[in-house]
Amino acid sequence: MQRVPYLILLTLFLPLLVIAQQTNRFVSVGATLTATNDAMPWLSPSGDFAFGFQLIQGQNNFLLSIWFDKIPEKTIIWYPEGGPTVPRGSTIELTNGRGLVLSDTQGKDVWTSGSTSDIAYGVMNDTGNFVIVGNESRKIWDSFEFPSDTMLPTQVMEKGGEIYSKMSRTNFSRGRFQLRLLEDGNLVLNTRDISTNYAYPSYYATKTGDLSNQSNSGEQLIFDGVGYLYLLRRNGSKFDLTPSQELPFGDYYHRVTLDFDGVFTQYYHSRDSTDNSSWERVWSYPGNICLSFLASEGSGACGYNNVCSLDQNNRPKCECPRGFSLLDPNDPYGDCKPYFFPNCDKGASKKEDIDFVELKDIDWPTSDYVIMNPTSEVDCKNSCLNDCFCAVAIYRGNKCWKKKLPLSNGKVDVSLNVKAFVKSRKGDLPLENPPHFSGSKNNRQSLIILVHATNGFKDELGRGAFGIVYKGVMGTNTVAVKKLNQMAQDGEKEFRTEVNAIAKTHHRNLVQLLGFCDDGEHRLLVYEYMSNGTLASFLFGEMRPSWNHRCHIALGIAKALSYLHEECSTQIIHCDIKPQNILLDEYYNARISDFGLAKLLVMNQSRTNTDIRGTKGYVAPEWFRNAPVTVKVDVYSFGVLLLEIISCRKSVKENESGNEYEAILTDWAWDCYQEGRLDLLVENDLEALDDYKKLKVFVMVGLWCVQENPLLRPTMRKVIQMLEGVVEVTEPSCPFPFSLTLG
Numbered sequence: 046m047q048r049v050p051y052l053i054l055l056t057l058f059l060p061l062l063v064i065a066q067q068t069n070r071f072v073s074v075g076a077t078l079t080a081t082n083d084a085m086p087w088l089s090p091s092g093d094f095a096f097g098f099q100l101i102q103g104q105n106n107f108l109l110s111i112w113f114d115k116i117p118e119k120t121i122i123w124y125p126e127g128g129p130t131v132p133r134g135s136t137i138e139l140t141n142g143r144g145l146v147l148s149d150t151q152g153k154d155v156w157t158s159g160s161t162s163d164i165a166y167g168v169m170n171d172t173g174n175f176v177i178v179g180n181e182s183r184k185i186w187d188s189f190e191f192p193s194d195t196m197l198p199t200q201v202m203e204k205g206g207e208i209y210s211k212m213s214r215t216n217f218s219r220g221r222f223q224l225r226l227l228e229d230g231n232l233v234l235n236t237r238d239i240s241t242n243y244a245y246p247s248y249y250a251t252k253t254g255d256l257s258n259q260s261n262s263g264e265q266l267i268f269d270g271v272g273y274l275y276l277l278r279r280n281g282s283k284f285d286l287t288p289s290q291e292l293p294f295g296d297y298y299h300r301v302t303l304d305f306d307g308v309f310t311q312y313y314h315s316r317d318s319t320d321n322s323s324w325e326r327v328w329s330y331p332g333n334i335c336l337s338f339l340a341s342e343g344s345g346a347c348g349y350n351n352v353c354s355l356d357q358n359n360r361p362k363c364e365c366p367r368g369f370s371l372l373d374p375n376d377p378y379g380d381c382k383p384y385f386f387p388n389c390d391k392g393a394s395k396k397e398d399i400d401f402v403e404l405k406d407i408d409w410p411t412s413d414y415v416i417m418n419p420t421s422e423v424d425c426k427n428s429c430l431n432d433c434f435c436a437v438a439i440y441r442g443n444k445c446w447k448k449k450l451p452l453s454n455g456k457v458d459v460s461l462n463v464k465a466f467v468k469s470r471k472g473d474l475p476l477e478n479p480p481h482f483s484g485s486k487n488n489r490q491s492l493i494i495l496v497h498a499t500n501g502f503k504d505e506l507g508r509g510a511f512g513i514v515y516k517g518v519m520g521t522n523t524v525a526v527k528k529l530n531q532m533a534q535d536g537e538k539e540f541r542t543e544v545n546a547i548a549k550t551h552h553r554n555l556v557q558l559l560g561f562c563d564d565g566e567h568r569l570l571v572y573e574y575m576s577n578g579t580l581a582s583f584l585f586g587e588m589r590p591s592w593n594h595r596c597h598i599a600l601g602i603a604k605a606l607s608y609l610h611e612e613c614s615t616q617i618i619h620c621d622i623k624p625q626n627i628l629l630d631e632y633y634n635a636r637i638s639d640f641g642l643a644k645l646l647v648m649n650q651s652r653t654n655t656d657i658r659g660t661k662g663y664v665a666p667e668w669f670r671n672a673p674v675t676v677k678v679d680v681y682s683f684g685v686l687l688l689e690i691i692s693c694r695k696s697v698k699e700n701e702s703g704n705e706y707e708a709i710l711t712d713w714a715w716d717c718y719q720e721g722r723l724d725l726l727v728e729n730d731l732e733a734l735d736d737y738k739k740l741k742v743f744v745m746v747g748l749w750c751v752q753e754n755p756l757l758r759p760t761m762r763k764v765i766q767m768l769e770g771v772v773e774v775t776e777p778s779c780p781f782p783f784s785l786t787l788g
């Protein structure tokens with residue numbers, strides 16, 4: 046009698062129990078996930094956080110991780126130590142005995158959370174913490190205790206705790222930067238030697254450490270549930286890292302991350318999944334990382350010999366100065382290699398062969414071994430010239446610092462009026478020893494290696510006015526090899542001069558020349574390989590790129606052109622700026638290619654009316670007029686390109702018989718501008734229209750650049766200032782007062 050209702054109850058409740066388990070998202074012992082594109086991760090009850098595999102951009106491998114799952118950019122906040130990536134088909138399993146076990150496709154252990162028994166279940170908590178729970182709700186293991194580069198609200202760091210930056214945006218190995226809560230209670234940021242983990246002196250510290258009087262030293266780093274980060278002192282008072290009242294009102298996600306560039310930043314992000322805004326910054330430490338390294342140990346914010354400056358968003362960027370090139374071309378934040386090493390061997394480098402590259406506003410405040418005070422600029426240079434140990438001399442206000450390699454803590458500082466003289470060889474031939482080019486003295490032999498590297502010139506990437514480009518391999522790197530069209534046989538010297546000029550250019554928006562080959566018959570140029578194709582396919586493809594991204598690309602191109610026109614030792618006019626000649630790297634940064642080649646071709650022949658370099662639709666009118674060709678031809682082409690970037694529309698539509706008037710972009714842009722109808726120009730691109738002020742500035746700059754009269758066109762430097770809003774743009778006049786007919 047009594048048993049019947051009991052059984053009924055059981056059968057009634059059983060399905061409910063199963064449902065309850067699913068919504069609670071308990072991960073039971075034995076549960077597994079497999080690394081595939083569409084595998085369901087283990088979600089937290091609210092769905093805010095997910096635990097599972099993320100495909101890593103550019104690697105075709107997966108990272109076991111925890112991420113914010115509801116926002117469009119699925120930001121990763123945790124991964125196992127060292128960020129091991131695994132191939133498709135790898136698994137993660139919750140086991141009784143070994144906790145979480147990550148195995149690759151061969152079944153080999155890649156990582157485990159550590160030996161544990163009596164596991165009840167795992168759970169992805171709504172706080173972003175993955176917890177393994179034992180009997181009696183005991184916490185056995187949780188991801189919060191093993192942070193990677195990020196902390197979340199409710200997370201606490203005890204003394205001895207640390208987080209590491211990533212190696213780079215897409216490499217989750219432990220990088221050079223650390224945040225540590227030291228045993229004495231001081232919270233510090235420092236760089237470290239990667240191979241030994243030796244910590245260099247801090248570049249930021251809360252100075253809350255006090256071993257003699259522990260009562261007010263720091264005890265715990267607490268990220269509270271509201272989003273305030275502070276150090277709790279022993280005596281109960283707080284040292285605020287998030288300034289009070291600094292948090293935005295509203296419903297936001299928060300995180301603090303030690304970014305791969307060494308800046309410790311608190312971010313917030315709207316919880317509204319329909320909101321396309323991205324992570325915004327609350328604060329970051331240190332304020333200017335480039336200027337924060339004071340000790341002489343370590344390389345500073347960037348690698349050795351590299352130079353740090355802040356970009357528009359106050360993030361550090363690193364750039365090898367002239368006279369240096371990146372040791373690892375894929376790591377712009379890494380070390381730079383000098384073209385010239387001081388050498389004290391007898392007769393190694395004769396004084397007559399030595400020259401100086403002069404750099405303005407760049408300083409490496411450490412690495413000096415002699416200071417001369419007072420002295421003159423000439424004496425400073427001479428002293429370095431006559432000193433076989435001297436690599437660089439810094440001159441500022443009657444003072445001279447002689448430096449040895451490697452240089453550290455490099456920074457741009459416009460406030461000090463400082464000059465750096467980098468020793469180099471006269472007519473320096475960096476290509477004698479270019480990176481990634483096993484330069485054999487025997488050109489023919491190295492040509493054979495090349496030919497081999499390009500798979501017998503089979504993988505064609507593209508064709509242009511200057512030659513055909515093939516895909517090749519050198520060492521472990523993919524390269525692009527350009528086989529130049531035939532040129533005059535006796536042009537060897539000019540060829541070398543030109544190629545050297547090209548090789549000396551270093552800019553983040555230029556495609557880097559890695560080497561060349563010339564046996565009189567074949568001329569090959571070896572460039573770094575750009576994985577994401579041309580700007581043409583990006584702009585005019587099926588997906589309209591975002592407005593912000595287009596602005597970023599336009600500015601990058603302007604900067605590279607300004608560099609070619611004004612900052613290179615020999616001025617370089619590109620002569621063929623068009624979207625087919627702008628390539629995109631793996632981060633979709635614009636990189637100009639084919640610069641310096643126009644001169645190589647012109648070498649063969651003097652310019653005549655019919656000999657127009659460039660491409661219809663982009664060439665400046667002076668080409669047709671026998672007027673002198675100056676850098677302003679590039680400004681014109683840039684103007685056309687800028688209008689294309691704004692409108693995502695080709696400069697000339699391929700329509701033989703059609704409506705020419707509307708088909709020519711410059712005319713069309715002028716009309717839209719005149720009539721105040723920029724909405725037509727951008728085809729109702731809401732993102733662009735929301736940013737109307739900037740849109741208008743960009744269009745006006747474009748119209749100034751395409752002025753028929755070259756004198757009216759701005760310099761590229763001015764273009765940058767106008768695009769960045771530093772300088773006001775005036776009303777453009779009608780670009781074509783003479784109504785020119787093309788062709």
Ligand SMILES: *[C@@H]1O[C@H](CO)[C@@H](O)[C@H](O)[C@H]1NC(C)=O
Pocket residue numbers: 102103104576577578630631
């Ligand atoms: C862009 O480059 C990344 C990394 O190399 C690659 O994964 C992606 O497929 C590329 N996209 C295009 C459109 O080529």
Ligand SMILES: *[C@@H]1O[C@H](CO)[C@@H](O)[C@H](O)[C@H]1NC(C)=O
Pocket residue numbers: 168170171172176178
């Ligand atoms: C999950 O987080 C909540 C706070 O949001 C906490 O109360 C709870 O104990 C956590 N669960 C586990 C299993 O740690």
Ligand SMILES: *[C@@H]1O[C@H](CO)[C@@H](O)[C@H](O)[C@H]1NC(C)=O
Pocket residue numbers: 162163179180181
């Ligand atoms: C829970 O686990 C602990 C540790 O393994 C064990 O000592 C204890 O007996 C267990 N308690 C119960 C009720 O199973």
Ligand SMILES: *[C@@H]1O[C@H](CO)[C@@H](O)[C@H](O)[C@H]1NC(C)=O
Pocket residue numbers: 104130212216217218
């Ligand atoms: C990440 O960087 C480290 C150190 O440079 C390197 O050894 C490792 O191969 C890189 N990982 C990936 C996936 O590129």
Ligand SMILES: *[C@@H]1O[C@H](CO)[C@@H](O)[C@H](O)[C@H]1NC(C)=O
Pocket residue numbers: 258260261
């Ligand atoms: C330690 O600091 C506290 C608070 O500043 C102070 O009251 C105390 O006297 C100090 N103790 C010693 C031993 O200096």
Ligand SMILES: *[C@@H]1O[C@H](CO)[C@@H](O)[C@H](O)[C@H]1NC(C)=O
Pocket residue numbers: 260261278280281282
């Ligand atoms: C705790 O120590 C700090 C730093 O010395 C001091 O400013 C603060 O007044 C102390 N608070 C208490 C409650 O003693």
Ligand SMILES: *[C@@H]1O[C@H](CO)[C@@H](O)[C@H](O)[C@H]1NC(C)=O
Pocket residue numbers: 319320321
């Ligand atoms: C967010 O972006 C998507 C796709 O790009 C778009 O459909 C949507 O309208 C955007 N939402 C807002 C609020 O801008």
Ligand SMILES: *[C@@H]1O[C@H](CO)[C@@H](O)[C@H](O)[C@H]1NC(C)=O
Pocket residue numbers: 530531532533534646649650
């Ligand atoms: C350059 O000159 C050579 C010989 O004078 C000629 O064969 C070749 O066609 C010329 N190249 C171009 C691009 O005009």
Ligand SMILES: *[C@@H]1O[C@H](CO)[C@@H](O)[C@H](O)[C@H]1NC(C)=O
Pocket residue numbers: 700701702703704707708
């Ligand atoms: C050319 O374009 C115009 C409008 O732009 C259109 O009316 C015309 O049909 C097109 N002609 C051809 C041959 O496609």
